[in-house]
Amino acid sequence: MRIRALTAAVALLTTLTLSLAGGAAAAPAHGSAHGSDGGRFDRPSAGFAPAGTVLRPGSPGDAGLDAAPIDAFEQQMAGWEDPSAGAGYLFPGATTLMAHDGVVVERSAGGFAVKYADTTTELPPDQWIPARTDTIYDLASLSKLFTSIVAMQQLAAGRIALDTPVAHYLPEFATNGKGDITIRELLTHTSGFDADPVPSLWQGYPDIASREKAILDAKPINPPGTTYLYSDLNMLSMQLVLEEVTGKPLDTLVREGITAPLHLTDTGYNPPASKLPRIAATEYQTSPDRGMVRGQVHDENAWALGGVAGHAGVFSTVDDLAVLAQTILNGGTYRGHRILSGDSVRLMEENFNQAFPGDSHGLGFELDQIWYMGGLSGPQTLGHTGFTGTSLVIDPQSRSFVILLSNRVHPTRNTPSTNPPRRAIGEAMSQAMRVSAPGGGPLWYSGQGGGTTSTLTTGPLTASAPVDVDFSTFVNTESTDLLTVEDSTDGGATWQALPLTVTGEGAPPGTPTSLSGQAVRAWWHVHASVPQQAGAFRIRWRYTTDPVYEGRGVDLAHLSVTSGHPVPGSGDLTATGGWKFLPDGR
Known part of the structure; x- marks a missing residue:
């Protein structure tokens, strides 16, 4: 019309x-505690945010933003959580958070963390558990970011080197033509591995030892460095390297190097039973026969490794992830606790995949992926998604980040794509900026x-x-x-x-x-x-x-x-x- x-x-x-x-x-007037350019999308910031930046609640106006796009996004979210929306119904529940210049301008939850008894049967309504702002979600592949941060820490400590073959640390990894695959290629998904282990770790092997050997024995489908192919085997292999060079299991490395210094009290593998009331349910699984999965990792291969895996297994909340995101914007430090050097953060922001246009990748983080970053996408924008319906997008140029955590696989993984709300939250943040x-x-x-x-x-x-x-x-x-x-x-x-x-x-x-x-x-x-x-x-x-x-x-x-x-x-x-x-x- x-x-x-x-x-x-x-x-x-x-x-x-x-x-x-x-x-x-x-248009509404804008102001910012950080100067006249607060909230300006067309004047990108250079370098890191001030190291002392600490998250604090505030209104969009407090951060120099227009509230209208953020309000509109929340209305969209309500529709995506509403079963009466038909094909527009994307997930039972979700929690979101948006921050700019250290101000948390949006933090909300809707729908239900637990709603179904099996793939077709709803629980009685009095047993539905609403999603909350402190609901704990299975992050799925967002876990790869934790593995990558540990890798950056070991790189800075000199225990690993980017262009050193993985087989230098794990000699048995050299089998099946993998002798030339480097640490860099694991972290940028250019190793040549297929997308997933075949057969699946939980199907083909009787115990954790044999499953780890299967990772070491995996055969590439492409020569290293010739193809970008997103693969869980990269971070599964990275986990074995990190455990070998440190002598510690991955969950200990994540706890000691990330969650403890940043005081991320709701983040980690295999959450304790005491936190179950706050954990969102995921899928009702019949193969393997696990029933309604809640409080255990959804990914079957991570489950087969005892819940601690390089590619999946971390549970967290929007508040804990917000601290991690601000730490990266601050150049690796938060409240005086440094987990990464500035050089390490810059390596995570650097595109190592220029030979593969459209598949920009830093060390561990994806870069410039408009398909889920929306309006925040740009050459420096870092992020990742997770199969359970999660995403994190960090935009250093606007000193902003957005987080979407959902249980879109509850009660079944056969649901529509979560990409529209992933993009929408990025677009709302970008459009809220002046x-x-x-x-x-x-x-x-x-x-x-x-x-x-x-x-x-x-x-x-x-x-x-x-x-x-x-x-x-x-x-x-x-x-x-x-x-x-x-x-x-x-x-x-x-x-x-x-x-x-x-x-x-x-x-x-x-x-x-x-x-x-x-x-x-x-x-x-x-x-x-x-x-x-x-x-x-x-x-x-x-x-x-x-x-x-x-x-x-x-x-x-x-x-x-x-x-x-x-x-x-x-x-x-x-x-x-x-x-x-x-x-x-x-």
Whole structure:
């Protein structure tokens, strides 16, 4: 549906400036305890947050954020937790947390941590256990981050080296052509391993000793360093290395090196029975015959290893994970307790997989994955997901992080993807942060959803000389979500894209006909030329998204159309779709 949003006054002068005056509500004022740029998404921070940054509760306004996107996200979450939503029902319960500049601006829970007796039968309603903000969840593959942090600690201590073959530490690992696989390749999933052990550890072997031998004997399916393939075998192998070089089991290394110094009291493997009332249930399993799994690791291979595994097994809460995330933003320290050096954190943020575009990876952490990071995605953004319905995204450039913990496998793993809420929480945080026009002034903004088109169109214009179109734009979109500037000489029946000249940090070279991207958070100045027209013409800005992923969106400022001679005629600036006018910026 086309919506006539706002009218623009078009000055009949040599410079035809689209003065964006109208009746839209002003954007909220922002402030921050950390200076005038608090909450600015278009002014990315460099380096680590101050080492003394400690998490504290606050409102979005306290952190210089707009509360509206965060409120909208919480309404979305309520729908995803509602069985009456049909196909939109994603999980029985979930807990979320969002933080910016050390301020926890969102922390909420909804739905149920325990609801089902088996795969088809609900418990009596009086036995349902609501999800809480302190509910403990099985993190699934978020556990790999704990293994990776321990690996970084041993790297800093000199007990392992990135480019040393794994077989140097575990000679028996060299079997089946694995002699050249390095520590670096385990941590970046470029070792050549298949995705999972075949056969599964719980199916093919009688005890833990034989299961560990199966990890050592695993045969790669690709030569090391030639392919990116996400594999649990990488972190299972890393676990054996760490245990060998330290002489300690992985759960002890995680406790001594991470959870104890950071006081993460609800984080660890094999949680005690005393915490069961706060633990979310996962899947009802019949093969293996475990019944409703609750308080034990969901992953069958981790369960077969006694609940302590390099790839899975850690349980935690949003509060504990928030401390870990802030520790990384702080450069490895929290409340005076250092668990990582600054150099180690930088290695986790460095993309070691540049040979595999789209599979950016630091040491242990995934980087720049828009499919679940949404609007927070960028070259430095760290994160990971977990099969049980968990995700953590840390954005150093905005000093923000978001956490989603759910029990989406309760009571069965045959559920829709959890990626929409994973992206939505990142998009909400990115859209809550301000973007301000260079030099100030009003904005047009669209953060529209997938599979939609928004247009911003002038009325009919005439000119006796070639016309220049100039504007500033902040573009944070998936590479296939495009901003285009077009002209029409037939009243809008057909449109032609204009070649663009773009300047600014990270601007695309040449004369592209569309703009996109999340790699650079910077304003660009854009110029286009319209040939002299015999009659009336129109200009429009068109933003189109594909059905898959979205970034933060597009901002436009200082829109102007100029010519060397007075421009007779005038017209309205008409918005359709997602464009919103922000007279005081945002």
